[in-house]
Amino acid sequence: xxxxxxxxxxxxWRAGRIRxxxxxxxxxxxxxxxxxxxxxxxxxxxxxTVRGAPAIGATGAYGVALAARTERTPAAVRRAAARxxxxxxxxxxxxxxxxxxxxxxxxxxxxxxxxxAATLTAARAYAAADVRxxxxxxxxxxDLVPRGARVLTHCNAGAxxxxxxxTAVGVIRAAHERGRLHSVWVDETRPVLQGARLTAWELDRxxxxxxxxxxxAAAGLMARGxxxxxxxxxxxxxxxxxxxxxxxxxxxxxxxxxxGVPFVxxxxxxxxxxxxxxxxxxxxxxRGPDEVTHLGGVRVAPVGTTAANPAFDVTPAALVSALVTxxxxxxxxxxxxxxxxxxEAARGD
Ligand code: MRU
Numbered sequence: 001x002x003x004x005x006x007x008x009x010x011x012x013w014r015a016g017r018i019r020x021x022x023x024x025x026x027x028x029x030x031x032x033x034x035x036x037x038x039x040x041x042x043x044x045x046x047x048x049t050v051r052g053a054p055a056i057g058a059t060g061a062y063g064v065a066l067a068a069r070t071e072r073t074p075a076a077v078r079r080a081a082a083r084x085x086x087x088x089x090x091x092x093x094x095x096x097x098x099x100x101x102x103x104x105x106x107x108x109x110x111x112x113x114x115x116x117a118a119t120l121t122a123a124r125a126y127a128a129a130d131v132r133x134x135x136x137x138x139x140x141x142x143d144l145v146p147r148g149a150r151v152l153t154h155c156n157a158g159a160x161x162x163x164x165x166x167t168a169v170g171v172i173r174a175a176h177e178r179g180r181l182h183s184v185w186v187d188e189t190r191p192v193l194q195g196a197r198l199t200a201w202e203l204d205r206x207x208x209x210x211x212x213x214x215x216x217a218a219a220g221l222m223a224r225g226x227x228x229x230x231x232x233x234x235x236x237x238x239x240x241x242x243x244x245x246x247x248x249x250x251x252x253x254x255x256x257x258x259x260g261v262p263f264v265x266x267x268x269x270x271x272x273x274x275x276x277x278x279x280x281x282x283x284x285x286x287r288g289p290d291e292v293t294h295l296g297g298v299r300v301a302p303v304g305t306t307a308a309n310p311a312f313d314v315t316p317a318a319l320v321s322a323l324v325t326x327x328x329x330x331x332x333x334x335x336x337x338x339x340x341x342x343x344e345a346a347r348g349d
Contacts, residue, residue, distance in 0.1 A: 006205035007159035011050060011058045011127060013120065016069065018062045020050045023160055027201040038067050038080040045087040045094070048192065052161020053235045053271055054130045057093030060084050061126040064101035065119040074109045078102065089283040090244050090312045091235035092273040100126055131164040133268040136326035138170030141231065141266050144322055144329065145175035149228040152185040152218060155246035156198035157233025157266065167233040167266040169202060171324065176208045184210040185227060187218055189246060191291040191309060215248050219255035230256045234267040241317025241333035242279025243267075247310055253319035262321040269325050269345055272338065279314035287311045 008030075012019045017034040018041060025031050033049050035041045041063040044050050050059050067080035085098040101122045108118035145151065151172055155161075158169030166173065175181040184203060189195035196212055203210040213221065221227050230252055236244045243249070243265050256263040276282055292307035293299060301307065323330040323338070327345045330337050 005159065005164055006207075007164065007202050009127075009164055010052075010055045010160050011062065011163050013062055013065070013124060018059060018066060020044055020059065021160065022049050023051055023198060024049055026160070027197050035066070037070060038063060038083060041066060042083055042087045045084070051194070052156060052158075053091035053093040053233065054134070054162035054167070054268060055160065056088060056091055057097035057270060058123075058127040058130055058163045060094045060097035061101045061123040064098055064105060065116070065123040068105055068116045068119040074105070074115070077105055077115070081105075088285055090285045091271075092276070093235075093270050096270045097126060127163045130162050130268065130270075133270070133326035134162055134165040134167055134170040135174075137167060137266055137268060137324050138165060138174035140326070140329055141171030141264060141324040142174035142178055142180065144229070144262070144264055144324070145171065145180050145231075146228050147180050148182045149175065149180060150182050150185065150226060151175070152187065152221065152227045152230045152252070153199060154187040154195065154215075154218075154230075154232050154249055154252055155189045156194035156202070158199055158202040160198050160202060161233060166202070167268065168231045169199065171231050171264070171266045172203075172208060173206055176206070181208065184208060185218070185221060186210050186212045187215050187248065187252075188212060189248065190215055191295075193296075194246065218252055219259075222255050222259040222261050227256075227259075227261050229262050229264060231264045231266055234265050234271050235312055236276060236282055237265070237267055237272045237323065237338070238276040238278050238282060239274045239338060240278040240335045241320060241323065241330075241338050242282070243315045243317070243320060243323075244279070244282045244284070244312045245315065247313050250313040250315045250319075253315040257319050263315075263319060264322045264324060265315075265320050266324045269327065269342070272323075272325065272342065274339070274342060279316060282312075282314055284313070285311040
């Protein structure tokens with residue numbers, strides 16, 4: 001029998017509802033939220049109950065399956081799908097997951113088949129494919145990890161950000177499984193601390209040695225020769241190779257280049273968006289100021305302080321050493337190399 005994964009599935013279908021790990025409660029409590037309505041799905045994506053690009057993609061996929069059960073007409077299902085798709089703008093996976101299952105819905109309606117059954121089968125397959133892709137990209141990325149490496153990561157691109165296994169953390173897990181990893185530096189990732197709350201929790205469950213640092217420590221660690229590789233996930237990779245990821249990623253990439261540290265982006269093909277021509281075309285989500293003025297619900301800035309809260313930034317391809325997907329590695333990604341990678345993936349090379 002296969003050993004159960006140390007991190008339970010982030011997103012699942014259970015008895016007609018979408019069951020999500022409530023990521024707001026971690027690391028204190030592992031608890032679940034069940035969404036029985038499309039409004040609850042949208043709310044869970046907006047308030048970060050579920051977060052991370054592939055995880056919200058799978059939630060979007062299940063959201064359409066839910067809508068196919070709760071809405072009365074195909075037109076109402078399409079409107080519901082559009083609401084889910086709009087819940088967060090930056091991660092392309094959300095649109096990808098919704099569009100994939102909505103196409104199955106429309107085909108089932110046109111063929112006179114049962115759209116509820118067809119969409120649920122499609123959403124389940126979509127979620128299962130995420131875990132397979134992450135295991136494959138983890139194995140591909142582990143080849144890039146030097147023996148005995150001290151790896152730095154930002155935000156949470158782990159199992160919690162996906163359906164399972166993780167992207168950047170998938171690379172870390174695969175490197176650890178091969179005995180290549182020394183340890184992980186975990187950026188805390190202000191404002192909402194995905195690194196401190198989620199990545200540290202996951203690495204602990206996986207038995208991977210790690211040390212939490214404040215975001216401002218990363219460049220200094222590199223200057224002292226204490227980081228051998230940076231690996232991060234992505235919310236969207238544009239056709240020119242620009243990478244949108246959690247705010248602070250761009251600064252890490254600049255520091256990594258300055259110090260000659262390889263900067264690796266690990267993302268499934270569902271995150272690579274050929275329809276977004278370049279980094280400037282990526283919509284960056286602005287979240288509420290309270291996430292900045294407060295820490296864990298406690299105000300840390302004077303009342304009345306103005307705060308800006310861009311949730312993501314864009315790292316130009318020129319700063320990326322390698323893009324790792326489930327089908328291979330694109331070294332020093334450029335528009336042409338990414339297009340070739342996507343063509344090869346489509347042909348199944
Ligand atoms: O705001 P979040 O927590 O959804 O942001 C998540 C990230 O930026 C992750 O790094 C990204 O989605 C990749 S997850 C595999």
